[in-house]
Amino acid sequence: MINESVDSEKSRSEHLPRRAFLARSGAVAAAAAGLDAAVELNTATAADGGQNPMLNVAMLSAWHAHAKGYAERLSQMPEVKIAAVWDEDPARGEPWAKELNAEWVPNLDAVMKRADIQGVVIDAPTNRHAEIMVAAANAGKHIFTEKVMALTIDECNRVSDAVRAAGVKFCISFPFRARPTTRYAYQAVQDGLLGQLTFFRVRVAHNAGSAGWLPPHFWEPVATGGGAMMDLGAHPMYVASWFGGQPKKISSTFTYITGHEVEDNAVCVIEFEGGLIGVTETSFMSTNSPYSLELSGTEGYLFIGAPDDKRVQIKSNKLDNKEWTTPELPPELPRPERMWVEGILNGTPIPFGLEEGTKLTELMQYAYMAHREGRQVEIPKRG
Secondary structure (H helix, E strand, C coil), rough: CCCCCCCCCHHHHEEEEEHHHHHHHHHHHHHHCCCHHHHHHHHHHHHCCCCCCCEEEECCCCCCHHHHHHHHHHCCCCEEEEEEEEEECCCHHHHHHHCCCCECCHHHHHHHHHCCCCEECCCCCCCHHHHHHHHHCCCCCCECCCCCCCCHHHHHHHHHHHHHHHHHEEEEHHHHHHHHHHHHHHHHCCCCCCCCCEEEEEEEEEECCCCCCCHHHHCCHHHCCCCCCCCHHHHHHHHHHHHHHHHHEEEEEEECCCCCCCEEEEEEEEHHHHHHHEEEEEEECCCCCEEEEEEEECCCCEEEEEEEEEEEEEEEEEECCCCCECCCCCCCCCCHHHHHHHHHCCCCCCCCCCCHHHHHHHHHHHHHHHHHCCCEEEECCCC
């Protein structure tokens, strides 16, 4: 895991020239993901009128704020057709189906029985994710889901069992892991530029609560399973899981500035194996708050954030240049919904799968337990 020491004392003692590191890290990151070249090629082929097979998709609910964005981007892919829409709220779903020029199907079971539909995009209330995904897998449908995967580890396990038994593709939306800045930061840690990672902090926040543009049903505790941390906080949580590895303990501070039943301002402190401490921050009450990631280790420090969260600043004893450096970045990976489509049609690896989704739910489940009980809680190893 990346919070442990790098391979050898020799690799620790050698300084890596900046240009050599950039070339190597970019190549390794792209190869590890196995996505960039393949996706670019397949996208170009489709745009040029290639004969990629058609993927018929059903949109399952517009409950989540991201649903229409997914539908828009899928509609722009020549090899994808949105064939049907279901929504637990017909007053929302039927007009949306008309907008998409898709069939409105008021019964979820009827969608699952449609032989012409190969994949489903799930943006239903979070507390219904597991139920819908198990049904979809049992019906042989490929699954793309909004985060979080489900509200409990047990629910994730049921989904995973169904997906593996059916042999269908699964992808959860983790877009911050596709960003060039985050990819560079991860590779820098992997290559030992920060030495042993001892601390990191991740923040993703906006002003949907304070500015009044959050969908009203996002304040409803049963359907959501939680507030700012469960929804927007999923981004810093899955980044934390990627960098941190095995979590040991977690504590939470959630506040309720707007007076709703779910939190609108939240911080978690996580202890990982090896002594690494991670902090995840989120808020619905924060204006002009850019994506922030800071990493601190025994050999260096890396920062992403204001005033420009599209660049990285790093200072490392392992680089020839010991001053603050703004490095070249690897390319951005495709969006998760593109990864899902490519995985189905062309067998391209999907890096955001069942295990990644379960790890996110693991952190969320114990974060909310820590908040409810007002204490730091231990996170047992799974499996």
